Amino acid sequence: MDILNAIVAILNFVVIPAAAYGAQLALGALGVTLIYGILRFSNFAHGDTMAFGTAITILVTWALQAAGIGLGPLPTALLALPVGIAATAVLVLLTDRAVYRFYRVQKAAPIILVMASVGVMFVMNGLTRLVIGVNEQQFADGARFVIDVRSFREMTGLAEGLALKTTQLLTVVIAALVVWALFWFLNRTKSGKAMRAYSDNEDLALLSGIDPEKVVRLTWIIAASLATIAGVLYGLDKAFRPFNYFQILLPIFAAAIVGGLGNPLGAIAGGFLVAFSEVAITYPWLKIAGYLAPGWQPEGLLQLLGTEYKFAVSFVILIVVLLFRPTGLFRGKSV
Template identity: 70%
Template sequence: MDFLNALVAITNYVIIPATAYGAQLALGALGVTLIYSILRFSNFAHGDTMAFGTGVVILITWGFQAMGISFGPLPTALLALPFGIIITSALMLGTDKVVYQYYRKVKAAPVVMVMVSVGVMFIMNALTRFLIGVDQINFADGARFVINAREWREMTGLAEPLTLRSTQVITVVTAILVVWALFWFLGKTRTGKSMRAFSDNEDLALLSGIDPDRVVAVTWIITGALATIAGTLYGLDKSFKAFTYFQLLLPIFASAIVGGIGNPVGAIAGGFVISFSEVGLTYAWKKVVTYLIPNWEPDGLVQLLSTDYKYAVSFTILILVLIFKPTGLFKGKIV
């Protein structure tokens, strides 16, 4: 039995990728959950917002690269990120003015708001395609690895390689910073607290003199920022493709609901529940099994589910939560 090598294999193929993916999902789910708690609808345009934001970041990255600007060992996209956030947030504010504001005024039912967000989804989808097309784009530059397989072997002498890509480290570090900043904002600042108050009890918030337009505007700005960051991190870690981002909507919604929709802590926990289940269930465990049980060669790959069914994992978890605990792991809102 080769416990160490098995542990390395699990870390390499499950823990590291799932942590990075979970951080990306968590950031996406935070955006969905914020819109849900302030504007009280499920935003179907969120995946395409992520795609749009990432598209802008890629264009600016290319611009920087053409000008010869780089960020040393870090990806140039990180330099472009603030600009992408500004543009995406501006688009969010514009969309709210032109589209959503009216439905708030007439107090439309949440399901009508969802339908409206489908219209916005089409538009965002078109904008992204105009901007950057439908093809797969890799835009990560800078150092590729923090630890590569060869260094790892020389360092430890273990047979099993371990690689840690810089994009994975960047994802996790950025996500921690962003989540920290968001929670600081919501918990400590006057505006952040007013957003929580608005989410808790809209009527009482109005009575207390909290300006709803300001709360909504700030929410869209934050959502635009979260979507751009989540999308860029996902794109750096894997690659950018507009349609993939639309498909991310399902695991993102699943994360938000599993954690308890409307609850930011829940969104983060949900992101990791979904990512670890998805990666764990679609990973071929053959290698780990061979390390752990000597003298036994499994016939198949010992893969519970083909990777093509990764969305089925999100879906199944979503369904289980809906059946057994509709308010989610952390108590969310039911509006």
């Protein structure tokens, strides 16, 4: 019985939250890694792209809610998501036209593009502030739980409860669908293969008649979609605060680098690795130790690291990868 309770507690406090968080990070890291693969720079504006897309989605959600349109048990934000994606795609395409294309044509050093992305980050940050302000916004509606703690206890008769939030389940399901669609696109369609070809060998792609500007546009549209979806899911699961989207940049970069920059499969693995490490390392294991070793009375919470240092986990993972395998676990672009 205690073993069961321990398993339920681990599921409830570690596995479920980490899976949802991992899915969000994976989607974010996929965007970063695709941009890296095609445009060859680390996009520091990605976090603020996520924030902008989410802000637009929230505004549309509020409008829909005011008009009484909803999805029943599902959050209304899903209905607003396409508008957010479209707006973000337009914004990043304009950005590319106004900023990045110039440096691409010049064949500028990647670090100049990184610098330009910092300027873009500033502008996008300002836009998001302009659109929605800097405060925390709640926009989740619909059914809150798929399984709540009480009904789980009644159902199983265990002492330990288990909750599965709608947003958590939704995050994982949507992320799985998006990843499936992305991989289908990259591996099965001519445009997707052209993207991979361009990422693999730009010059040869040109010789084969692949239009680089078309590939770049496609990449931005996909990255904007991924960013908006990741941002909305993150916002639904936690809450929307623009600054959090700047902070999430570090775990997203860590995930993309762990997986190997430019490697989509690696980005997904990296996202879950970072998320599970972060949750597991900042979770107080005292309760679970209580189930597994009833006699043991340790001092403290058995928490390896306080939650306020969760970003340190991403950082340490990043450092370890840089030290021992700079190309990432799944071999991304060379160093």
